Structure formats: C-alpha cells, structure tokens
Amino acid sequence: MSFNIALSGLYAAQKHLDVTANNIANVNTIGFKSSRAEFADVYSSSIFSNAKTTVGSGVTTATVSQQFHQGALNFTDNSLDLAIQGNGFFVTAANIGDLDRTYTRAGAFQLDSSGYVTTAQGDYLQVYEVNDDGTPKTVSLDSTVPLQVPDTAGSPEATSTETMSLNLPAGATAVDPANFDPTDSDTYTSSTSVVVYDSLGESHTMTHYFVKDSTATNTWRMFNYMDDLPVDITGGSTVSTTAPTCATLVFDSTGQLDTTVATNPDPDPIVTEELGSSGAGVITNGADGTQTITIDFDSITQYSSSFEVSSLSQDGSTVGRLTKVDIGSDGVVAATYSNGTTTYLGAIAMANFANPQGLTQVGDTSWKASLLSGDAVPGQANTGTFGKIQSSALEASNSNLTSELVELITAQRNYQANSRALEVNSTLQQTILQIR
Secondary structure, three states: OHHHHHHHHHHHHHHHHHHHHHHHHOOOOOOOOOEEEEEEEEOOOOOOOOOOOOOOOEEEEEEEEEOOOOOOEEEOOOOOEEEEEOOOEEEEEOOOOOOOEEEEOOOEOEEOOOOEEEOOOOOEEEEEOEOOOOOEOOOOHHHOEEOEOOOEEOOOEOOOEEEEEEEEEOOOOOEOHHHOOOOOHHHOOEEEEEEEEOOOOOEEEEEEEEEEEOOOOOEEEEEEEEOOEEEOEOOOEOOOOOOOOEEEEEEOOOOEEOOOOOOOOOOOOEEEOOOOOOOOOOOOOOOOOOOOOEEEEEEEEEEOOOOEEEEEEEOOEOOEEEEEEEEOOOOEEEEEEOOOOEEEEEEEEEEEOOOHHHOEEEEOOEEEOOOOOOOOEEEEOOOOOOOEEEEOEEEOOOOOHHHHHHHHHHHHHHHHHHHHHHHHHHHHHHHHHOOO
C-alpha cells in the first residue's frame, strides 16, 4: 500500500512539474492562459471498514484548470494587432463558410493574399455584418462572416451636385463684369475651387469666380471654369464675348439672397451646360459628355466681413485605394480610402462562456466549446462583460515567471519527498526479507 501511495505522489509531483514547465515555456506566447494542477486525496473504504483507522490511498490529479485572468497589454504599431480588455474571446473559423467556430484571445492578426484578416495559422477572424452607420445587422455566431479588407473602394461616380455655403464681402470694390478675365485678379473679387469627377473617375478642378457688379447695387456675378476652360451657366447672363454666361446673384438690404429677383438661383439651383464636346468641351477622355453639374447654394450671404467659404462639397468620387484601417473599442472596423470615402467593413464578433475553464484546448492558443463550458454567448465589444477591444495592442501571457519558478521549486521538493518515501518503503521491505 505504501508503495502505491508514494508512487501516486510521484505521479502528482510529475504532473505539477509538467504544468509549471508548460507555463514557463509559454511565458512569451501571445494570449496564452496559464494552467494550474489541482489535486485530490484518494480515500478508499467499504461499509465494513473502520473509518477511524483507515489510511488514505494517496493522491490523484483532479483537474488541470486554466486561469483566464487578464494578461498585460503590449502596444504595437500594427492596427490589426488586437487585445481584449475584459472576458470575451475572438471568434475564428478554419475555412470560409464553416460554422465550426474556435475561440482565441491571441489577437495577432494579419492580411492574407485575398485581403482576409486571419491568424498566423490561417483561421479567419469573424465579424458581424453592419449597416451603413456601423451598427450590427444581427448578433449571431451563425451569421458571422470572415473579415475582408478590400484594397479598393467602389466604382467611379460622376459629380452631379456641388453644394456650397459662403459669404461675399459687402465692402468689396465693385468692378465691371464685362472686363472679367480669370488670368487677371483685378477683374474679379474672389474665387474658390473644388475637385469634381467625370464618369470614369478622372478628377477635374471646377473654379468659381465671383465679381461684385459695379453696374448694379448689391449684385454679384459668378463665372465657372473647369480645368481653366469656360463653362456656361444654363440660362445664364452674357456680359462679354470672351467670358462664359454667368449666374446673377442679387442680395437685399439684410445681406440675404433676394428671392423676388427672377434671375437669382434660389430656390432653383444653378445648372452648368454639358461638359462634353457638344458643350463646354472639358471632357475629352471618353467619359459621359452629357454630364452637367448642379450648383446648390446651401447658404449664401453678403455681409460686411471677408470672403469666407464655410462648406464646399460634391457628390462624385473616383476609385479609392486603401489608406488606413481603424478598429474602435466596440470592434467596428472602418476602412479609409484615398478618394475620401470611409467604409464600415463589419463589427468583430465576440463570444463569452458561462464556464471558460470548461473550454477544450485545441492548440495555437485556441479553444472550442464543450459541454462543460456551455454554448458560446455572442455579443459585441464594449457591451456587457465582453470587454472592449484595444487596437494596436496584444495581450501578453498571463503566466507570472516569478510565481512559476517558485512553483517549480515546490514541485521539485514534492518529487524528492515522495522519492524518499518510496526509498524508505523499499528499505523496510528489504529489512523484513532479510530476517532469518
């Protein structure tokens, strides 16, 4: 009996050594969770035994439980490095379309050749599909999809509307619009420009010249040029044979656009002529030549202050190239492109478990759900107990090297003590065998 007791102690000490050695070996493993060997005594008896004099039968390993407390965060320069501050897990899948999910805390993600975000082992990071404002369409693990970061955004969109808000200086020196020359700054009061796009996504510069009219009170003229070529205003006024037709802007005594004047663009926006060869002749690259641009004044005033453009925008775009990927604390992934567009690509799927220690280890710092852990509970980062996501950071192993070295010494001493007990038992039996 004593041999078996000492032998069980050796087995337990060896298990303690193995667990401690594994913790030490993974002290630098990203997202690693340390384990703890837990033991129970063995006590065998029957209904006919005397419990007062029964000796235990040794020790057994009850379980090797993982410790899911938070590891320290190490910050990096890679926006795809992700760490969770909380209890949640990232959700991954081995293949596109797989419903078999694995869970990890190791957030060292990267892009593969197709633009998918994967782990170092090639598992695909799962996200919830989102609406245009970045909110998840549904929070369900069965509806998650792999996160893909497109290198380009959309197809070209021709500019159809330009919107601006500005103030024209009431105290500016008035000039004769008949003398307007875009190459001579003395013939106009102010100017502003905006980049617009044709149907092929090629950019053009639309410049607006504003002239305070010396021939009429509180009256301004607006001339349009694209790529330094004149563009007529549909139904505009002709003031000279060298300048394009212009829009006439008449203000009242309060500095507001006088809506009683028929030539004013408010409430009807200004429309330019066709930009192709049949009109202004600006578009010559094979794009849609029937393109016109509507100029809509969101707000235009004439106050005694300087010329000021408070907003100037247009609704066209070219093909965008990826310039940046941002991941918020709520897990929403936003990609920014060179054409100024920002696209929400998804919300990183998170999962939690009633009993994380019941998860089944599958290697590569990953786990699968089991009967002991319970089903995965889906959620979004920054809600409930799922924790928030920290971009450009990695969660270090939660193994404490100092504590593990102390555990190593303890396990060694236990092993030595049980070895000594085994040796003493052997000596006693040898003594008995030598009795004559």
